Amino acid sequence: MNPRGPLCEGEAVVFLDRKDREYLRRLERGRNISIRGGKIVPEELMGQEEGVTIRSSMNEPFLVLRPTLAQLIPNLPRQAQVIYPKDIGMILVWADIFPGAKVVEAGVGPGALTIALLRAVGAEGRLISYEIREDFAQMARDNVSRYYGPAAHWTLRVEDIALHLDESDVDRILLDLPEPWHLAEKVYQALRPGGVLLSYLPTMLQVKSLVDALRDHGGFACIETMESLMRFWHIKGLSVRPQHRMVAHTGFIIAARRTAKRRGGSRIEDGG
Ligand SMILES: C[S@@+](CC[C@H](N)C(=O)[O-])C[C@H]1O[C@@H](n2cnc3c(N)ncnc32)[C@H](O)[C@@H]1O
Numbered sequence: 001m002n003p004r005g006p007l008c009e010g011e012a013v014v015f016l017d018r019k020d021r022e023y024l025r026r027l028e029r030g031r032n033i034s035i036r037g038g039k040i041v042p043e044e045l046m047g048q049e050e051g052v053t054i055r056s057s058m059n060e061p062f063l064v065l066r067p068t069l070a071q072l073i074p075n076l077p078r079q080a081q082v083i084y085p086k087d088i089g090m091i092l093v094w095a096d097i098f099p100g101a102k103v104v105e106a107g108v109g110p111g112a113l114t115i116a117l118l119r120a121v122g123a124e125g126r127l128i129s130y131e132i133r134e135d136f137a138q139m140a141r142d143n144v145s146r147y148y149g150p151a152a153h154w155t156l157r158v159e160d161i162a163l164h165l166d167e168s169d170v171d172r173i174l175l176d177l178p179e180p181w182h183l184a185e186k187v188y189q190a191l192r193p194g195g196v197l198l199s200y201l202p203t204m205l206q207v208k209s210l211v212d213a214l215r216d217h218g219g220f221a222c223i224e225t226m227e228s229l230m231r232f233w234h235i236k237g238l239s240v241r242p243q244h245r246m247v248a249h250t251g252f253i254i255a256a257r258r259t260a261k262r263r264g265g266s267r268i269e270d271g272g
Contacts, residue, residue: 006049007045007047007064008027008046009027009029010026011027012024012025012066012146012147013025013026013027013045013050013066014064014066014071014072015035015062015063016062016064016065017035017036017060017062022067022074022075023036023075024067024072024076027042028042029042029046035056035062036056037058038056038057038059039057040054040056040057048064050064050066051063069088069115072147073116076111076112076143077139077143078109078139078143079136079139080109080110080136080139081109082113083112083113083250083251084247084250086230086247087200087228087250087251088112089228090226090228090253091174091253092116092117092120094253094255095174095196095255097121098121099120099124099125100122100124100125101120101126101171101172102126103117103121103127103128103170103172104130104161104172104174104190105117105128105174105175105176106130106161106174106175106177107130107131107132107136107161108130108131108136108137108156109136110136110140111140111144113174114129114143115144115147115148117174118144118148123152124153125153126153126155127151127155128155128157128167129155129157130159130161130165131156131157132159133158137158140156161175161177161183161186162182162183162186165187166190168190171191171195171196172196173190173195173196173197174199174200175197175200176199179209180199180206180210181212181213181214182213184213184217184219185217187258188219188262192258193259193260194257194260196255196257196258197255197257197258198253198255198256199253200251200252201251203252214254214256218262218263218264219259219263220256220257220258220259221257221259222255222257223254223255223256224256225252225253225254226252226255227252228250229246229248231243
């Protein structure tokens with residue numbers, strides 16, 4: 001989708017009310033948009049620049065913008081947990097995703113990370129995504145097609161990555177599934193030397209199992225574990241302070257590099 005120019009039919013836009021609450025909708029001809037009891041005619045927005053303010057039939061004003069990734073992801077239709085924008089920002093850097101990269105990810109869920117990866121690898125890159133559940137795969141297909149657009153560089157495999165990971169010479173592998181430690185050897189075989197494995201895990205017991213497995217495997221170095229705590233601030237008049245609420249814990253990020261050879265099952269010292 002073209003992220004520039006006037007708003008077009010089929011595009012996703014975010015409507016922001018007076019309190020900056022977000023409503024993600026699509027501009028479709030003949031399908032009025034309902035927000036907070038009022039109606040908005042999508043044809044009135046087509047051809048306008050983003051950043052305009054429109055009034056609903058209830059005379060309520062809404063600012064209209066194309067969603068950034070940070071606005072899109074929390075508003076994605078979903079039945080499974082998505083990775084939060086604060087973590088996706090870190091993941092893109094710590095997995096070192098680059099334009100043209102060959103990337104494998106599992107699982108896909110609603111496809112929040114998928115959309116960020118498709119953007120980051122670009123049309124010259126390749127993203128192969130594994131999702132074990134057909135219903136989640138369909139949700140991801142719908143979200144990618146609605147909120148990213150055509151993606152010829154994306155392959156979605158509805159399979160258990162533990163049984164079917166058969167790619168080779170992969171630059172980066174990203175795992176958002178419960179027991180990644182069972183995949184150490186498969187990941188080692190699929191990654192090219194120097195490639196990056198990145199895993200996203202909600203609990204420290206899972207982190208410990210993964211880090212131990214990577215060390216015991218002997219084919220991974222630079223194993224690092226981190227999390228991000230992000231606090232927004234309220235700045236209005238003399239009230240300049242952190243916001244009262246924050247999303248504290250989401251998940252831990254574990255990153256590692258694939259070495260050229262395994263070190264005979266012995267533990268690799270990585271500075272920890
Ligand atoms: C938390 S969701 C992923 C969210 C996604 N990364 C995002 O950012 O929107 C975890 C997904 O992993 C899938 N999954 C779990 N085990 C899997 C496996 N062995 N192979 C492929 N997918 C798997 C689940 O079905 C689920 O959809």
